[in-house]
Amino acid sequence: MARASSSVREQPARAEPAHIVPFGKQLKCLQKFQEYKTVEALVTLLTDQPEEVLINVIGALGECCQEQENRGTIRRCGGIAPMVKLLSATNRALLVNVNKAVGGCAMEPENMAVIDSLDGVRLLWSLLKNPNPDVQASAAWALCPCVENAKNSGEMVRSLVGGLELIVNLLKSKDKEVLTSVCAAIANIAKDQENLAVMTDHGVVPLLSKLANTNNNKLRRHLAEAIAHCCMWGSNRVAFGEARAVAPLARYLKSKDPLVHRATALALYQLSEDPNNCVIMHENGVVKLLLAMVGSTDDALQEAAAGCIANIRRLALATEKAKYG
Template structure:
C-alpha cells in the first residue's frame, strides 16, 4: 500500500502535498527510509525530494529524524536510482541551514564530494545542488576545497548540462579564493560559461570571474591570454537580464584597472554600451555600473565620450540614494567625469553641486574626497570662465 502511495505521491500537486503534511504522512516516509526494501527506500526518498522545496516538509523530515537515514542511503552507490533519489532529497532538505548542520554531523559533505565523479547526470545535478547549499556555510568552503571538490566541480564545467554548469559555477563563486588559474585552468573554464545561453549561468560565471581577476598575480596577462573573452563581455552588456548586466559591469570594473585591457574594451565599444545602461532604476546595477564607468574614464577620450552618449545626467540622479557603496562609486565616477569641461556643464545643469556639498559634510572619508574633488573641478572651470570674460 505504501509503495502505491509513494508512486502516486510523486505526481501530486502542491495542494495535495499540504494535505499529506497535515495528515502526518511525512513520518511514514521517513520511517520507510530504513526499510530493507531498496525500491521502497527509493520511492520514499523520491517523495521527499519532490516535496522538500516546501519549508514545512523540510522541518517535518528533520523533526522525524529523517536526515541521518538519507545520508546512510549515500553508501548504496551501486543502486543509481536510489542514489539519485537520496541525493535529491538531501539537496532539497539542505535548503534549510538547520538541516545542513545536522547533515554535517553525519559526514554528508565528505560523502557528497566523493560522488562528484563517475556518476550519472541525475546524481551529479543533485550533488552539485546540495554542495551549493552547503557552501553557504563558511567552514564548508575549505572542506570542499580540501576534499577535492573544487577540481571536480571545475571538471564538470566541461559538461553540457546547464543545471550542474550553473550549480558548479555557483559553488565556485562561494569558493572563489581557492580557484587557481595556473594549476586548475579554472578561470578559462568559468569564463567559457559566459557563452552559455542560460542567464543564470552567465551571471554566476561572471560573479565567479570577479575575484579571480582581483586575486590573480598578473590579471592583465591572464585576461589578455583570454582576449577573445573580452568580446563576450561586450556582447553581454546587451543582455535583457539585470543580473547579467550587474555581474558584467562588476567584471568590467575589475578589468578596466589594467590599461591594456581597458584599451581593448574601449576599442570594442564599451563606453556607449555602459552609457546606455545609466537610465536604470536598479540600485545594484547602478552601483556596479557607476564603478565601471569611473574606471573606464582612465582611457584616452572616454570621459568626453561618456558625456557625448548622455551618461552624466543620469549618474547625477544616483546621488539621491542612501546606499553608501552606490554613493561611493557614483562620486568616484562623477569626479573622473568632471575632468572634462563639457561634462561639468552638464553636471551643473543637472544640479549636482547641492547633493555633492551635502556629501562633503556627511559622507564617508572616500565619498567626501571624491565629492570635494568634483566640486573643486566645477569651481575651477567657473573661475577660468570668469577670467576669460574679464
C-alpha cells in the first residue's frame, strides 16, 4: 500500500479538502470502488498491520462509509468488529480516523446494534477523557449517530457510569470543535427526559448559556439545537433567560446560514414559552426577523418562527388587556 504523506496523518480531523470534487465525479468514483470491491479489500487490512497502514486504511474506510451502500458492505464483510477493537488504540491520528469510521457506520441502525453489542459506545465515551481535543471532538461527533440510532439510547447512555457528567463538563473546553461536537451530542442525549434531568443537575444550562456569545456559525447551530432540547425539562426555559442566553440567541437570526436560522428558531420557540423571555426577544427585534422566515420552504423553520411569534403576540395581547381592560 502506498505510504501517505506525513501532513495527511498529522491532522486528519482538521484537514480541509484542497478542492471540491463535483458530485457526478464522486458518484463515478464510488461506482468504481464498488466495482473493484475496494471496501472489502480495505476491511481485510484492519488486522495484523503496522500502525501506519492502519491509519490510512481506517481513514479510507471512514470516507467510504459516508455512503449508505458502503456502510452495509462493511457490516456484511465483518468490518465493524476490527474497527471497534481499534478504539482501544493510543495513536492520536488512528483514533481520530477510527472515531469517524465508527460514527459513519453507526448511521445505520443494523450497524449500531453490532457496535453496541461490542461495547463500542463505552469505548467511544471513554475517548472523551483523552487529553487531545481532536480525539475528544471526533469521539463526540461519533456518539451523535450512536445515540440517534441505538434501539434504547436513553438506557444505553444511563448505563455509562459518570458519562453524563463527563460530557457536560466538556462544555468548559477552550476548543471550538470540541464545544461544537459536544453541543451536538447533548442535543441528541437530551431527547431522553431522564438523561436531560441528570444533565440539568450537572449544570448544563449555565454552561450552554456561557457559550451563547459566539460568532462561529457551526457552534451557533449546534448550541441552539442543544438549548432547544434542554428547554424540555423543569424550569430550564426560565433558567436560560436568567443566564442571559436569550439576547445572544436572537442575534443568530442575522446569520447568513439557513441551518443556524432553523436551529435558532426552534430554540427561541421553546424559550418563548416563558413570558420574560418573550419580552427579551421583542426588545431584541426578533419579530421582524422571524416574520421573514415564516414564508420559508423549510417546514421546521416556518413552524418554529410562527410559533415563536404567536407566543410573543399572545403575551402582548395579555399585557394590553391587563393594562387597559
